[in-house]
Amino acid sequence: MTYCKVCSLSGEHPGIVLDEQQVCNVCRLDSVGDLLVNYRYTQEVFEKFQRAGRTEGAPYDCLFMYSGGKDSTYMLDKFVTEYGKRVLAWTFDVPFESEHAAENIRLAKERIAATFVVDADDDGIKKMMREVFNRPAPRKPGNYLDEKLPCVSCRTFFVIRAILHAYRHRIPYIALCADPQQILTMESDVRRIVRGFYEAFGVALADDLFRGELEQLLFAHDDELPQIVFPFIAMRHEYDPDLIVAELKAKGLYASSPMETHCTLFPLLNYYSFTHWDCMFYKLNASSHARAVKRNGADGARSTFSLKFPRSLNVLEVEERLRTVTLRIAKGEGAAEEHEAALIDAFRELGTSEEAGRFIARSFLEMPAVAADMGIRLT
Incomplete structure (x- = not known):
């Protein structure tokens, strides 16, 4: 699989086309x-x-x-x-x-x-x-x-x-x-x-x-x-x-972090993205961050997405870890403690606090129960 050398989007990502220089259409500003x-x-x-x-x-x-x-x-x-x-x-x-x-x-x-x-x-x-x-x-x-x-x-x-x-x-x-x-x-x-x-x-x-x-x-x-x-x-x-x-x-109007306020379907959204398109749900957000770092330098990175990521983020490495644990949970494989630790580490690398990472990790562990309640098939 080939990736955009600017933002790390895959050439197989929906709607993404890489040119001969291995730069995607989003980075070329085609739209x-x-x-x-x-x-x-x-x-x-x-x-x-x-x-x-x-x-x-x-x-x-x-x-x-x-x-x-x-x-x-x-x-x-x-x-x-x-x-x-x-x-x-x-x-x-x-x-x-x-x-x-x-x-x-x-x-x-x-x-x-x-x-x-x-x-x-x-x-x-x-x-x-x-x-x-x-x-x-x-x-x-x-x-x-x-x-x-x-x-x-x-x-x-x-x-x-x-x-x-x-x-x-x-x-x-x-x-x-x-x-x-x-x-x-x-x-x-x-x-x-x-x-x-x-x-x-x-x-x-x-x-x-x-x-x-x-x-x-x-x-x-x-x-x-x-x-x-x-x-x-x-x-x-x-x-x-x-x-x-x-x-x-x-002002006392906000008591969480952006990822913590996501809906409880967040794990299922990742499951859908991985099973149908082989990418994590936030891949476009992370690629926007990578694009800003490459174009503006480490000190001037700016992304207009709601979520901001650490400048040193290795998008592809974190994505692979999330893919593995998400699909294992969906299949009922592995121990909950092992999955929780892996997810906390992954989300810490995405910029969350330890507490927020634990909160999100537990929502992933609950994914099969949420899917069953919704009538969603995990295959």
């Missing part, structure tokens, strides 16, 4: 044109949102998708305390939410003057995730981001539920705190999000999951549909995950 179009659009929508006054008849200025992670906690505080917006902090109660994310939400409710609401559909989201995980192995070479399909599908499910909530209650904007490079996985247009879901899952499942309401979004007038705001993408030059965490902890 920069489309990316700039997305950036310009999100910048325009965010500026319009900042200028907007209160909408007559609307109870809130925006529906803010609040997960309990560092990005959404930071920006929720900013929307309320600096922008003075009337915010509905909308949280989808994911049945596989991390306990650390739940604790951050509790802290936010105590300290941020927003209206908090929780939405839930355990049966619906589990049905969709079973469909994603239990599909036959996809054909290679695949498309960019195919290794993240379960995560993208899950997010799209509750983004659509947020859109429907905003549409029903005439809330004009939805704030979604994707980090600056996540624009590659995000769609900004409401109708395109709905059409994409129909294409991915078919009319029957889409109508079953959303009780036939999606057609309302497709045929509504433009001024009846909420617009999606991506504040971090519009503010991408100011984005610094380390400073965000430090500021939140100083």
Whole structure:
């Protein structure tokens, strides 16, 4: 197998093509044109949102998708305390939410003057995730981001539920705190999000999951549909995950690390990536880090992903160790203590603390039980 000499992405990674110099299309910036179009659009929508006054008849200025992670906690505080917006902090109660994310939400409710609401559909989201995980192995070479399909599908499910909530209650904007490079996985247009879901899952499942309401979004007038705001993408030059965490902890709004606030399906996401695409779930994040180090030098490395990695990280070596232990756990092989120690070491090399590494390792050990509860087959 060959790898990009800049960022270590494999030539067999979904959507990745190496040239004769062994440099991948991402490092060559082949998609920069489309990316700039997305950036310009999100910048325009965010500026319009900042200028907007209160909408007559609307109870809130925006529906803010609040997960309990560092990005959404930071920006929720900013929307309320600096922008003075009337915010509905909308949280989808994911049945596989991390306990650390739940604790951050509790802290936010105590300290941020927003209206908090929780939405839930355990049966619906589990049905969709079973469909994603239990599909036959996809054909290679695949498309960019195919290794993240379960995560993208899950997010799209509750983004659509947020859109429907905003549409029903005439809330004009939805704030979604994707980090600056996540624009590659995000769609900004409401109708395109709905059409994409129909294409991915078919009319029957889409109508079953959303009780036939999606057609309302497709045929509504433009001024009846909420617009999606991506504040971090519009503010991408100011984005610094380390400073965000430090500021939140100083305010008593964040009591975990970025990896700890990931959902409990994180081990299964890695299982999916390894079994279908032979890469770890965070491979694109790690390659972004490697790209920044190679281009800017060890002292000037900068990655716009939410996760930052140690500058000395050996991506391929850590990836191989994670692959081995993830697949052994899925097969029921080896001792739990042995797996836990290996995972703690691997995640320490990815930049976590000892405590965070142990927390994540234990979630990997629980992967078979989580899969059984979800109806996901481990083969």
